Amino acid sequence: xxxxxxxxxxxxxxxxxxxxxxxxxxxxxxxxxxxxxxxxxxxxxxxxxxxxxxxxxxxxxxxxxxxxxxxxxxxxxxxxxxxxxxxxxxxxxxxxxxxxxxxxxxxxxxxxxxxxxxxxxxxxxxxxxxxxxxxxxxxxxxxxxxxxxxxxxxxxxxxxxxxxxxxxxxxxxxxxxxxxxxxxxxxxxxxxxxxxxxxxxxxxxxxxxxxxxxxxxxxx
Amino acid sequence: xxxxxxxxxxxxxxxxxxxxxxxxxxxxxxxxxxxxxxxxxxxxxxxxxxxxxxxxxxxxxxxxxxxxxxxxxxxxxxxxxxxxxxxxxxxxxxxxxxxxxxxxxxxxxxxxxxxxxxxxxxxxxxxxxxxxxxxxxxxxxxxxxxxxxxxxxxxxxxxxxxxxxxxxxxxxxxxxxxxxxxxxxxxxxxxxxxxxxxxxxxxxxxxxxxxxxxxxxxxxxxxxxxxxxxxxxxxxxxxxxxxxxxxxxxxxxxxxxxxxxxxxxxxxxxxxxxxxxxxxxxxxxxxxxxxxxxxxxxxxxxxxxxxxxxxxxxxxxxxxxxxxxxxxxxxxxxxxxxxx
Numbered sequence: 001x002x003x004x005x006x007x008x009x010x011x012x013x014x015x016x017x018x019x020x021x022x023x024x025x026x027x028x029x030x031x032x033x034x035x036x037x038x039x040x041x042x043x044x045x046x047x048x049x050x051x052x053x054x055x056x057x058x059x060x061x062x063x064x065x066x067x068x069x070x071x072x073x074x075x076x077x078x079x080x081x082x083x084x085x086x087x088x089x090x091x092x093x094x095x096x097x098x099x100x101x102x103x104x105x106x107x108x109x110x111x112x113x114x115x116x117x118x119x120x121x122x123x124x125x126x127x128x129x130x131x132x133x134x135x136x137x138x139x140x141x142x143x144x145x146x147x148x149x150x151x152x153x154x155x156x157x158x159x160x161x162x163x164x165x166x167x168x169x170x171x172x173x174x175x176x177x178x179x180x181x182x183x184x185x186x187x188x189x190x191x192x193x194x195x196x197x198x199x200x201x202x203x204x205x206x207x208x209x210x211x212x213x214x215x216x217x218x219x220x
Numbered sequence: 221x222x223x224x225x226x227x228x229x230x231x232x233x234x235x236x237x238x239x240x241x242x243x244x245x246x247x248x249x250x251x252x253x254x255x256x257x258x259x260x261x262x263x264x265x266x267x268x269x270x271x272x273x274x275x276x277x278x279x280x281x282x283x284x285x286x287x288x289x290x291x292x293x294x295x296x297x298x299x300x301x302x303x304x305x306x307x308x309x310x311x312x313x314x315x316x317x318x319x320x321x322x323x324x325x326x327x328x329x330x331x332x333x334x335x336x337x338x339x340x341x342x343x344x345x346x347x348x349x350x351x352x353x354x355x356x357x358x359x360x361x362x363x364x365x366x367x368x369x370x371x372x373x374x375x376x377x378x379x380x381x382x383x384x385x386x387x388x389x390x391x392x393x394x395x396x397x398x399x400x401x402x403x404x405x406x407x408x409x410x411x412x413x414x415x416x417x418x419x420x421x422x423x424x425x426x427x428x429x430x431x432x433x434x435x436x437x438x439x440x441x442x443x444x445x446x447x448x449x450x451x452x453x454x455x456x457x458x459x460x461x462x463x464x465x466x467x468x469x470x471x472x473x474x475x476x477x478x479x480x481x482x483x484x485x486x487x488x489x490x491x492x493x494x495x496x497x498x499x500x501x502x503x504x505x506x507x508x509x510x511x512x513x514x515x516x517x518x519x520x521x522x523x524x525x526x527x528x529x530x531x532x533x534x535x536x537x538x539x540x541x542x543x544x545x546x547x548x549x550x551x552x553x554x555x556x557x558x559x560x
């Protein structure tokens with residue numbers, strides 16, 4: 001399980017963030033001693049850090065700068081300061097991403113997921129059971145049989161794949177599609193899913209995407 | 221400085237002079253002085269009068285003429301003291317020193333208000349950052365407790381956030397200080413952020429989104445542009461037609477030395493009479509009054525931010541047909557030269 005460290009001094013938002021991350025199958029840790037932030041971070045050695053700019057004792061940007069001198073742990077700046085200057089500064093100090101409050105929780109999870117995907121190198125090709133899924137080429141291979149997915153179908157399938165064995169809501173799928181500049185509506189999502197199902201059926205995988213009524217879908 | 225007016229002003233000296241001259245004349249006649257001597261004395265006296273008045277007039281004329289015309293021509297007329305040479309006569313020196321004192325006290329007064337403005341602006345910015353924390357917490361809470369949370373709550377949170385942003389950008393747009401940063405920005409990315417932000421309401425309102433040709437880079441401040449586009453797209457959503465087939469179409473066009481970004485909808489449109497005033501402060505128009513409670517601030521702020529960024533924003537509409545907002549970004553040749 002991936003460890004994510006939340007550096008945030010507002011208790012209520014910190015608790016909610018921890019809950020969000022735990023629900024998404026991450027191990028969420030928090031920082032309590034802001035005086036020795038840097039040492040604490042190194043002791044915990046998380047896989048990713050969510051860092052607020054306004055933290056006590058040391059500005060988040062300065063902390064990031066110091067951290068980057070000794071470590072390359074991915075950092076997402078999560079802040080209510082939504083100016084271009086802050087963003088440019090954070091990125092130049094080595095932040096991997098920059099999100100402003102209030103953010104859409106699904107998008108935050110997507111961005112976290114994207115960073116982990118980027119770190120695992122050959123993420124363009126994934127295997128599922130005896131299928132080889134080439135996300136970039138939008139192709140699923142089984143033995144020597146090849147099926148071609150449309151861009152939307154591949155976005156849906158790879159999201160389900162990345163969240164295997166977990167119920168994925170329609171809203172999550174929609175957010176991921178919109179995040180990839182595919183601004184489709186509810187009907188189109190339903191159509192895409194049924195087309196994806198029939199394509200999977202062609203290669204003998206019927207019913208691997210189950211509908212959970214009123215909740216969403218799950219890839220078995 | 222007009223000679224005629226000046227002479228009128230000096231009339232008392234001339235009158236006193238004539239009275240003295242008459243007295244002298246009477247005395248000379250009483251002592252039965254020779255006529256030619258009287259004429260000689262008269263000439264001397266009149267020459268004296270004319271030269272006294274003329275020398276005084278010429279000394280003052282240059283100073284006052286400069287003062288009057290410079291005050292008229294200057295953009296900021298309070299700076300006139302800096303443009304004129306120090307006068308050589310006492311009254312002028314006195315006037316200058318008084319003007320200087322007035323200027324100084326005025327500056328202090330203006331500075332006091334400027335400082336108050338800045339303090340208020342800083343406070344507003346700080347307050348907005350603070351209020352975003354509970355907003356973020358509420359959003360997370362609703363996500364974490366989906367079963368007990370109505371989606372309507374999220375809609376209301378988004379409304380609060382939109383209003384809060386409006387205040388923030390009003391303060392930023394009205395202020396003289398520069399707190400934006402121009403860099404090359406991908407239109408696709410910004411449009412994506414704005415659409416994602418409005419995703420739920422767009423889906424609920426059954427509006428189709430069509431994007432075309434957005435793989436374009438423009439020079440702007442991405443946060444400011446995001447706000448501007450959010451105002452325009454929010455309006456398109458707010459004033460959609462209540463029937464099927466509503467769409468918002470967003471497309472960019474490269475036009476040589478500039479890039480045109482157009483946001484088009486097939487909503488209820490804007491009255492021809494209202495059209496020229498939609499960017500005015502607090503203007504709500506027919507749509508704002510009938511359809512929705514409108515503050516009339518969104519487009520006003522969008523326009524003032526556009527002006528600061530150097531973008532042109534224009535609107536075109538036909539009632540019940542379409543509304544088309546176009547933002548024109550100029551390409552900076554200097555910038556592209558530097559970059560190469």
